[in-house]
Amino acid sequence: MSEYTDARVDTSSRAVERSHLSLPVLLLVALGAVLFQVYVPLFFEFLTFLELPLLVTVYFGLARRQAVSGLLYGAAIGLAQDSLSHQPLGMFGIAKTLVGYSAASLSQRLDADNPMLRLLLGFFFFLFHHFFYWLLTWLLLSQSLGFAFLQTLIAGLMNALVAVPLFHVLDRLRGRN
């Protein structure tokens, strides 16, 4: 029970690899991502744009390739973020649930190990997450945050650039069978 296993599809050879990401690693990565977002911007304000919990959710969804696991992982990280924010619980939870589900669903049809694809997915999911969060805030809380499109695009690009090396580091933590 302490290991999650998945089947990895190589699009070039269509061979199937088995890989696993241990539960402690999963928890520590999620905790580290949340902690990073809470603590580091105190000293490096320019790192506020970095959405590490989102990137970790995307990675887990892509690596796990199971929609249920992905959405649950996303929901857990989102609720943890909500707990440390001033918003009601569930705002980040719903957004990241959708991200986890979508990433896991996409990974079944795409080669998620490709760095360029990871870059694009990182950018896409940042916009995806940002849009849904904005939508939920508007619909459920009746708060109009204002959608700064250009700023969101730049932040998405920056997060995508961070996503590629981050995913590479997380790949090293994943054991292979």
Added chain:
Amino acid sequence: MEYFFNRYRNLTVLLLVIAAQLVLLAFQIRGEKDMPLIRSWAVTGITPLAKALESLRGGVTGFFSNYVHLVGVEKENERLSVQVDKLKMENQFLRKELATADRAQTLSLFQSRSPSRTVAARIVGTGSGANSRVVFIDRGANHEVAAGMAVITPDGIVGKVRAAYPAASQVVLITDPSFAAGVVTEKHSVPGTLKGRGHGLCLVDHVQNEEKVEAGEWIYTSGDDRVFPRGLPVGQVQVAKSGRMFKELLVLPSGLERGLEEVLVVIEGVHQPLPGTVGAIPNPKLLPPPPPLQGQEEKAAQHSSGGLSTDADRLRERYQRSRESQERSTGETPPGSTPSSPPQGEASSQPAPQRSP
């Protein structure tokens, strides 16, 4: 139903999870209630980690500030050392300037209060020779300075002018072996001759062993040498002991104690009284006489009521009583005059006066 669930399992779970969170949101929004327990768990889980991170950051920062930054400390230390040296020199210079200003002010004050006419001069050089105690001052004949004039400071005498040149003068200090001056002690006005000995202490010569001079006593100029006006301080007696012929008195010159930079040359000296000497008081205030003792009160009363005390008085009283009993007058003419002759009848009947024993 089971088929539907298996086929759309992922979507169903997604909807359920989202629905659950929507309910959670609705519960919070509609009821305006928070979920303190969940937030408490999250904060409790995150806070220790944040603290640990903060400690780690503090440690790393401290390490860098304490050790890595030490690389630049050596250079900074050198720079600060140079700066401290520079500031020390500047401080020394300023302190010297301040001391000079104080000394000049004291000199000016002394000059204005001294009855003697003086001219201020600055020491500009010293004489050559190992034992020579000679200095040059920047005032000479052009400033009325002449050979033999006294050179003093507010603290005491310094020396006397040996030679006066147009713009400078040579002054022999009191510590020079060739220097001599008439002095007198403070308490008992014992006269002596001050002589230089070539180093710090001067000798007061020609003081008899019987004279009373104590260590710590001040020595003043006596004015006898006709160079130094009387009453200028010379120094304090450091050693006072009996010698073979004269008392051996060693004096520490007070005029040289604080170093020499500015001096006063006495152009016209005025003698002053010695400090501490008591002269005759013109109208002393005296206490009233003491009251008489108990046994002497009656005698005093008799004396005050005309009581006599000498033989002449008693004789005069006796004559007075005799005259009153015989109704004659005696002693009414002034001394040396011829008494008037009594009447004939009375002269024979009047007894001859008896001499008192």
